Amino acid sequence: MGFSRPVVVKRMPERINLKQSREFLREVQPFLKADRPQLVFDFSTVRQMDAAGVELLLQCMSEVMKRDGDVKLASLSPQAAVVLELTRTDRLFEVYDNATDAVRSFSGFLPNALRNYPGWEVPATITPERNTGLVA
Amino acid sequence: MDLAAILVIGSSSEEPNATTERSSASVGGEWVGVPYALLHVLGKPVLHRMIERLRDAGVQAISVVTDSDYVPSSALQREGRLSEVNWIEAPATDCRQAVEEAYCDYAGLGFEDVLLMNLGPYAEFDVSDLLRFHRDTRQNATLVYKQDAPARIAIVNSRRRNDATFVLQNGLSKTRGSSTIYQFNGYLNPLARANDLRRLAQDGLLLHCDVRPGGKEMKPGIWVAQYAHIHRTARVLAPCFIGASSKVRAAAVITRATSLEHHSEVDCNTVVEDASILPYTYLGPGLDICHSVVGSRHIAHLVRNAQVEILDSHLVGSVVASASWRTVQNAASLASYLPRQFVRGLFAPSKSERPASLPSSVDGLSPAVKSSELARSTAASHSEVEVLRGVRSREEIWGSVGPLS
Numbered sequence: 001m002g003f004s005r006p007v008v009v010k011r012m013p014e015r016i017n018l019k020q021s022r023e024f025l026r027e028v029q030p031f032l033k034a035d036r037p038q039l040v041f042d043f044s045t046v047r048q049m050d051a052a053g054v055e056l057l058l059q060c061m062s063e064v065m066k067r068d069g070d071v072k073l074a075s076l077s078p079q080a081a082v083v084l085e086l087t088r089t090d091r092l093f094e095v096y097d098n099a100t101d102a103v104r105s106f107s108g109f110l111p112n113a114l115r116n117y118p119g120w121e122v123p124a125t126i127t128p129e130r131n132t133g134l135v136a
Numbered sequence: 137m138d139l140a141a142i143l144v145i146g147s148s149s150e151e152p153n154a155t156t157e158r159s160s161a162s163v164g165g166e167w168v169g170v171p172y173a174l175l176h177v178l179g180k181p182v183l184h185r186m187i188e189r190l191r192d193a194g195v196q197a198i199s200v201v202t203d204s205d206y207v208p209s210s211a212l213q214r215e216g217r218l219s220e221v222n223w224i225e226a227p228a229t230d231c232r233q234a235v236e237e238a239y240c241d242y243a244g245l246g247f248e249d250v251l252l253m254n255l256g257p258y259a260e261f262d263v264s265d266l267l268r269f270h271r272d273t274r275q276n277a278t279l280v281y282k283q284d285a286p287a288r289i290a291i292v293n294s295r296r297r298n299d300a301t302f303v304l305q306n307g308l309s310k311t312r313g314s315s316t317i318y319q320f321n322g323y324l325n326p327l328a329r330a331n332d333l334r335r336l337a338q339d340g341l342l343l344h345c346d347v348r349p350g351g352k353e354m355k356p357g358i359w360v361a362q363y364a365h366i367h368r369t370a371r372v373l374a375p376c377f378i379g380a381s382s383k384v385r386a387a388a389v390i391t392r393a394t395s396l397e398h399h400s401e402v403d404c405n406t407v408v409e410d411a412s413i414l415p416y417t418y419l420g421p422g423l424d425i426c427h428s429v430v431g432s433r434h435i436a437h438l439v440r441n442a443q444v445e446i447l448d449s450h451l452v453g454s455v456v457a458s459a460s461w462r463t464v465q466n467a468a469s470l471a472s473y474l475p476r477q478f479v480r481g482l483f484a485p486s487k488s489e490r491p492a493s494l495p496s497s498v499d500g501l502s503p504a505v506k507s508s509e510l511a512r513s514t515a516a517s518h519s520e521v522e523v524l525r526g527v528r529s530r531e532e533i534w535g536s537v538g539p540l541s
Contacts, residue, residue, distance in 0.1 A: 017447075050448030078442030082435060086451060088424045 007038040007103045009074075012046050016053030025056060032060060037069035040102040044075035049083045057089060070094075074102040139267055139291075140242040141195045141251040142235055143186065145171050146203030146228060165256065165328050167414070168432040169205070172327040173255035175431075176397040176415050178340045178377050179350025179361055182258050182327065187221060189346075193263035195251065199238045203228045232304050236297070243294035252300070254288035254308050258336060260322040260346050266291060269318050277303050277311045282324040291318075330429040330436035330443070337395040337412050341375040349377040349395075361398065370402075379415070397431075399455050418453040 008031045013020045031037050039060070057071070064071050072094045076084070084090040096102035165171055173182045183200070190198055199222040226234035235252070242250050249270065251263070261280060266289075270278040276296040280289035286309040292300045302312040323345040325336045340347035341357070351361030357374025363381040366372060370384045373391040379398035384390060388402045392410040396402065400413045403421040413419065414431025429436045433452055436443040446452040456462050 048445070048447060050446075051450050052448075078437070078440055079444045081440060082437045082442060082444045083446070083451070085437075086423050086425065086435070086446075088422070 005036060005038055005106075007040060007106050009040045009042055009099050009103060011042045011044070012080075014045050014047050016046060016049040016056065018050075018052040021052045021056040025059065028060065032063040032067075034067070034069075036067055037064050038106050039064060039069070039071045040074050040096075040099050041071065042074050042099045043077055043080045046077045046080040049080050051087070054083065054087045054089050057084075057093070061092060070106070072096060072102045072105060074099040138248045139195050139251060139263070140197040140245075140247040140249075140294075141190050141199070141253065142238050142242075143183070143198065143200045144202075144231065144235055144252070144254045144256075145173050145183065145200065146205075146231055167330065167333070167429070167436075168434050170432075171255070172333050173258075175333060176379070177333065177336050177412075178347055178359075178395055179379055179398070182336070183255060185347060186253070186255060186258065189260070190251075190263065195263065197242060197245070197247065198222065199224055199242075201226060201231060201234050201238065203231055235304055236301060239292075239294070239300050240297065243297070247294050249291055250294050250300070252290045252292060252303065252308060256288045256327060258323075258325045258327050258347075259287040259289060259320070260324075261287065261289070261320040262322070266318055266320070273316050275311075275315045276313070277315060279303075279309065279311060279315065279317050281317045281319055282321070283319070285324060285326070287320070287324055331438050334410075334412050334427075334429055334438055337377075338393045338410075341377060341393045341395065351377070351380070385421075399457070401455055416455040416457050418449075418455050420449075420451045420453070423451065 008028075010024075010028055010031075013024060016024070028039070031039060041057070041060075057073075061071050073084075074096045075098050076095055081090070084093075094102075094105065096105060167175055173186075175181060177185075187198055187200075198220075201224045204225050204227050222238070224234050224238060239250050239252075249267065251266075259280070259282070266278070266280060270291045275293075276299040277290055277292045280287040280291075286307075288308045290303045290308045290311075292303060299312050303310070323339070325332050325339070325345075327333065327336065336345070336347060339345045340349060341359075349359035351359045351364070354360045355374065358372055358376055358378075360366070360378045361380035361382075364378045364384075365382075366378060366384045367386045367388070369386045370388045370390070372378065372384065373389070375393050376390050377395045378384065378390070379396055379400065381399045382396050383401045384396070385402060385404045385406075387405045389407040389409075390396060390402065391408070394408050394411050394413070396408070396413045397415040397417075399415055400417040400419075402408055402413070402419045403423075405421055406419050406423045406425065408419065408425045409427070411425045411428045411430060413425075414429070417431045419425060419430065425435075427438045429438070430452060433447065433449075433454060434443060434445050435452060456465060
């Protein structure tokens with residue numbers, strides 16, 4: 001069951017450049033390799049972020065999705081939010097106001113982040129057609 | 137017209153007692169240390185536009201008093217008709233004194249009235265109507281307001297030095313005695329924040345004020361200045377302004393009242409929407425710039441109300457201001473082009489080779505991001521993540537390259 005698995009909350013460093021990205025990746029590597037990993041990255045302290053930081057997030061996301069897990073972002077600082085939007089990466093992640101909400105969202109069936117988008121309606125049921133996007 | 141004008145840029149005309157107002161004005165009125173009045177809007181700095189307005193209105197003598205920290209470059213001073221303007225530099229603490237000295241000089245030269253302006257706000261008012269009002273009311277000093285907002289403009293009789301001093305001390309918003317305020321209905325922009333700078337560019341492009349884009353209107357609503365280079369595959373949507381010597385590279389999109397000032401560069405596949413790009417700014421490939429003011433390696437996001445310094449030159453960088461140095465750089469780039477292509481040809485995979493993952497070869501992440509060393513070491517790609525997250529279906533990505541045989 002999804003809700004019984006642990007959710008790892010990891011606080012991002014204040015500066016996310018190439019060096020920091022490598023260190024961070026080394027730290028989270030064990031969690032990324034776990035079965036169906038559930039991670040929350042807390043961006044509240046991030047003051048500076050460059051392209052290496054964005055690539056770090058994409059790499060984590062890629063690794064996690066391969067193992068049927070998910071990475072969610074929480075407490076985006078304005079600096080991080082601007083860089084993510086600038087590099088068109090913000091649309092790939094679910095973003096929450098705080099880490100608690102992000103952790104809680106793992107126990108829900110549908111992502112709570114959908115509520116942040118006006119005009120998006122959460123479907124009452126997921127039809128088989130909706131789920132079979134990869135069938136030719 | 138027997139009128140001289142003194143334009144003040146910087147903090148000298150701020151009210152000395154109102155410390156909070158002063159600090160907020162000095163912080164909010166600058167972009168990375170440069171007052172907004174010295175920044176380009178649609179091809180010209182606000183200061184130049186104001187000086188041209190005054191010249192056209194018949195003002196005979198103009199002085200510009202700046203803080204020593206804000207002295208415009210000599211190139212900026214030579215631009216247009218500014219060579220005829222008297223430039224006075226003074227430290228921030230002595231600025232008011234410098235204004236008073238200029239005022240006394242004009243009184244000695246026989247000018248009857250002196251117009252004092254703080255830039256600061258950009259106001260479009262009728263100078264001759266203001267002068268007529270001032271002389272008809274026989275006041276020592278007349279302030280200019282738009283409804284309740286002070287335009288930070290005053291006209292003072294040249295024989296009333298004490299009145300001038302009082303007006304300057306109070307940030308051009310109070311007079312010594314009671315006086316009738318001159319109300320105008322023209323355009324007023326406070327130019328205190330990045331939002332105001334952006335709004336001025338928008339209003340100019342939408343013809344809501346007298347700020348007209350420089351250059352030629354190539355298509356309705358699209359102004360392009362000289363030596364601007366727009367790639368044939370780039371998409372430029374009206375209204376917008378492309379400044380002199382700026383470059384819009386392949387597949388870039390410029391839209392929604394964007395102003396791209398001179399010598400700026402938008403790299404391939406970048407979308408610039410509702411943004412002001414300041415001079416000598418480089419925007420990396422594959423970016424999304426929306427509702428922002430970008431320049432000097434800073435980006436102010438107007439919706440998020442946040443100003444961020446971008447240190448990664450692959451994302452937002454600077455174009456070298458020196459023309460000779462730019463020429464050297466371009467020459468070096470040209471000279472190294474063939475060797476680079478040769479090396480690339482040696483190590484690139486054969487064209488007949490099928491890529492390991494087709495989606496990853498169709499739509500990758502921004503090259504600005506991929507240029508990082510970490511990016512090179514990883515196999516993760518933007519499109520893979522997009523498919524995994526369901527942002528784009530695999531058919532959507534495969535469909536964009538046509539049917540596979």
